[in-house]
């Protein structure tokens with residue numbers, strides 16, 4: 371079975387910033403947001419990420435920095451047997467993990 375490794379920024383302003391690796395079973399057509407949902411379901415229910423529409427690329431809430439470039443987690447496809455670094459957007463107040471304030 372193929373996996374996708376997500377290297378993700380975790381933490382908040384009190385605990386500080388750290389990165390953690392998560393190995394997620396790859397599924398055809400899986401987005402990075404789908405991979406994060408898998409982590410929340412199977413590894414850590416406290417993982418914070420902002421989203422609403424989940425796939426329509428309509429709400430614009432799931433934006434993060436993926437391998438150095440800003441993009442929507444619900445529209446970036448996971449690549450089998452790859453490793454991807456994901457961090458919160460810069461320039462916005464950081465709330466927790468990948469969630470930033472929209473204000």
Ligand code: FES
Nearest residue numbers: 424427430432444
């Ligand atoms: S979850 Fe709405 S644009 Fe990604």
